[in-house]
Amino acid sequence: MEINTLKVESSLWIGNKRYRAALSAWYFSWTELDKKNREKKTVSVRVSEVIGVEDGRVEIQPQKKVEDTDRDFTLFYVKRSGRGSGQGVLWSLGRTQFSCPSRDLRDQWVTQVRTALKTHSPARPHRLLVFINPFGGKRRGKQIFHSLVAPLFELAGISSHVVVTERANQARDHILKKDLTGFDGVVCVGGDGMFSELLHGVIGRTQQEAGLSEHDPSGVLQPCDLHIGIIPAGSTDCVCFATVGVNDPVTSALHIIIGDSQPLDVCAVHHQSSLVRYSVSLVGYGFYGDVLAESERHRWMGPLRYDYSGCMMYLCNRSYQGTVQFLLADPGLSSPRDKTRCLSGCRVCSESTERLFPLSDSCSLYSDKLSQYSDQSEGEWMSVSGRFKCISLTCMSSSCPKSPLGLSPSAHLADGTGDLILVRDTNALGFLTYLHRHTTSQDQFDLPFVEVHRVKAVKFTLPPGEDSGEAEKYERSEQNTEEEEEEAVMEHPDKPCVHESSKSGSLQHLACTAKERGAPGKRKTSDFLCGLCCSKPPAVSVWNCDGEILPHTEISCRVHGQLVRLYARGIEDEARAVGLCEDSRDCKGKCVLHSR
Numbered sequence: 001m002e003i004n005t006l007k008v009e010s011s012l013w014i015g016n017k018r019y020r021a022a023l024s025a026w027y028f029s030w031t032e033l034d035k036k037n038r039e040k041k042t043v044s045v046r047v048s049e050v051i052g053v054e055d056g057r058v059e060i061q062p063q064k065k066v067e068d069t070d071r072d073f074t075l076f077y078v079k080r081s082g083r084g085s086g087q088g089v090l091w092s093l094g095r096t097q098f099s100c101p102s103r104d105l106r107d108q109w110v111t112q113v114r115t116a117l118k119t120h121s122p123a124r125p126h127r128l129l130v131f132i133n134p135f136g137g138k139r140r141g142k143q144i145f146h147s148l149v150a151p152l153f154e155l156a157g158i159s160s161h162v163v164v165t166e167r168a169n170q171a172r173d174h175i176l177k178k179d180l181t182g183f184d185g186v187v188c189v190g191g192d193g194m195f196s197e198l199l200h201g202v203i204g205r206t207q208q209e210a211g212l213s214e215h216d217p218s219g220v221l222q223p224c225d226l227h228i229g230i231i232p233a234g235s236t237d238c239v240c241f242a243t244v245g246v247n248d249p250v251t252s253a254l255h256i257i258i259g260d261s262q263p264l265d266v267c268a269v270h271h272q273s274s275l276v277r278y279s280v281s282l283v284g285y286g287f288y289g290d291v292l293a294e295s296e297r298h299r300w301m302g303p304l305r306y307d308y309s310g311c312m313m314y315l316c317n318r319s320y321q322g323t324v325q326f327l328l329a330d331p332g333l334s335s336p337r338d339k340t341r342c343l344s345g346c347r348v349c350s351e352s353t354e355r356l357f358p359l360s361d362s363c364s365l366y367s368d369k370l371s372q373y374s375d376q377s378e379g380e381w382m383s384v385s386g387r388f389k390c391i392s393l394t395c396m397s398s399s400c401p402k403s404p405l406g407l408s409p410s411a412h413l414a415d416g417t418g419d420l421i422l423v424r425d426t427n428a429l430g431f432l433t434y435l436h437r438h439t440t441s442q443d444q445f446d447l448p449f450v451e452v453h454r455v456k457a458v459k460f461t462l463p464p465g466e467d468s469g470e471a472e473k474y475e476r477s478e479q480n481t482e483e484e485e486e487e488a489v490m491e492h493p494d495k496p497c498v499h500e501s502s503k504s505g506s507l508q509h510l511a512c513t514a515k516e517r518g519a520p521g522k523r524k525t526s527d528f529l530c531g532l533c534c535s536k537p538p539a540v541s542v543w544n545c546d547g548e549i550l551p552h553t554e555i556s557c558r559v560h561g562q563l564v565r566l567y568a569r570g571i572e573d574e575a576r577a578v579g580l581c582e583d584s585r586d587c588k589g590k591c592v593l594h595s596r
């Protein structure tokens with residue numbers, strides 16, 4: 001066996017075949033040798049993707065089994081096992097059992113692999129704080145963690161402190177208030193709502209520690225060092241899907257173990273001079289706000305509540321008035337219609353790191369971050385007024401299983417911008433076409449009533465004369481339905497329903513008179529939809545902020561570039577996954593994985 005700082009090499013056996021195995025700073029590879037010592041095919045595993053090495057013949061699935069033979073060792077590593085249902089690559093645990101000519105040689109291999117991991121894959125977490133929402137998604141969070149994730153963490157030598165939540169916001173409050181010394185990252189087992197708790201906890205705590213206020217709408221925020229990991233176990237799991245490419249607990253656990261690091265833009269939403277919430281995937285008014293508000297009434301349906309409420313709200317065919325002002329991002333850098341995809345190692349995001357944190361090193365991030373705002377003139381605010389079916393702002397593609405390319409397929413995870421999508425009022429068929437294109441590869445922006453802008457900031461105001469219209473007013477108007485309907489039957493028995501008289505007039509199948517609909521108490525199930533849609537439609541919708549209803553209608557949003565970091569690497573393009581930036585000599589530290 002030759003050993004120097006970079007290379008270990010010897011003959012090893014896998015089963016009854018002989019191999020030449022070599023370990024360098026970057027790869028563990030083994031090449032089959034035929035009887036005449038001629039080399040056949042080579043398997044290479046990146047050191048950065050080795051999960052662990054154990055003495056003996058070890059299996060961990062379906063349960064841990066160790067056969068302690070003194071010349072054997074088992075190597076565990078990331079194995080790419082196809083595409084899954086998403087855009088990204090599914091990972092599983094690869095395992096190869098090697099036999100050495102002597103015990104001594106076996107010990108040297110095991111020691112050298114462990115040393116290589118420490119030296120050449122230093123960003124791995126050692127200690128994690130894990131929050132499990134036992135009620136998220138299909139309520140399988142605890143089972144997913146204990147059966148699929150915990151054994152992998154154990155194999156990789158990660159110790160985890162597990163908190164099974166007993167109430168909403170427990171994870172956020174824990175991160176904000178408790179001692180986190182020794183933790184390298186926080187992990188949620190749940191859906192987008194749980195991720196949002198961790199996001200708020202991590203950003204809030206980082207600002208507290210930096211002595212910064214989160215309430216100033218034009219204030220600068222300190223980027224967060226504590227990484228966030230997501231084990232998907234929720235209803236939509238949009239953040240996981242858009243940053244990993246698949247919703248798969250094992251794939252996500254492996255990204256966490258190897259310490260992948262994906263920066264993420266975050267949008268801060270303010271009302272006047274107070275922070276309302278942070279968002280990464282959707283700040284949406286109109287359709288997406290209405291779907292969320294309606295879905296909250298059907299939580300018992302589980303993940304299906306969004307499909308049900310989506311259909312209902314589509315049939316209601318609502319639109320809302322307002323003014324959207326926005327600050328455009330530099331159009332020379334990228335465009336929401338440039339048909340590119342933000343993939344692992346994305347050039348646009350890498351260049352944004354240099355722009356957002358010029359000359360950055362880990363100690364001077366805050367002062368560098370200041371330059372984001374002080375060096376640049378803000379540019380000119382644009383303004384669009386009118387009636388909209390929906391207004392959406394997303395800092396990333398927001399792809400999810402329902403929409404594999406997402407709300408904005410060319411959006412970037414870490415470029416310091418968001419995409420603003422304005423869908424003007426249109427007929428029901430037009431809006432259906434827009435929605436349907438989210439499920440295909442057809443361009444949803446190539447419609448005359450849709451516009452999309454890459455922006456740094458957005459403000460929304462109601463039309464003059466529309467009173468405050470805060471979210472509770474929306475709630476009231478929804479609750480008034482029955483009384484209003486009763487009145488309609490008594491006073492105007494032949495008055496057409498709102499949709500029949502609405503200007504689009506496109507939902508003729510729903511058209512009915514108040515008398516035909518009947519008094520609320522006497523309605524048949526088939527009348528339900530008219531009950532939902534035919535009361536006076538609210539003039540004001542609500543904002544959906546990553547699955548939470550905001551308590552204000554007039555808001556301002558600002559994108560904070562690369563404010564947090566996830567244990568992820570963006571969506572891997574299978575072709576580029578091989579040989580991409582596992583070696584920082586290739587990227588010269590410039591790619592998004594190695595730049596900080």
Ligand SMILES: Nc1ncnc2c1ncn2[C@@H]1O[C@H](COP(=O)(O)OP(=O)(O)OP(=O)(O)O)[C@@H](O)[C@H]1O
Nearest residue numbers: 133136137165166167168190191192193194234235
């Ligand atoms: N123990 C708990 N009891 C009740 N609610 C909780 C608990 N733990 C977390 N929550 C809240 O439940 C909400 C939904 O959780 P989660 O995101 O995990 O699941 P989900 O069903 O996928 O929902 P979403 O639609 O937000 O993706 C979160 O906003 C979180 O704050």
Ligand SMILES: CCCCCCCCCCCCC/C=C/[C@@H](O)[C@H](CO)NC(=O)CCCCC
Nearest residue numbers: 192236238281282306398403435436438546547
């Ligand atoms: C004819 C077929 C029509 C199909 C239409 C599909 C359109 C899909 C667009 C997907 C947009 C996802 C945006 C992400 C939102 C999440 O932050 C949030 C929290 O999980 N989810 C919702 O609010 C849940 C709200 C989901 C609304 C659909």
Ligand SMILES: [Ca+2]
Nearest residue numbers: 265395412417
């Ligand atoms: Ca972005």
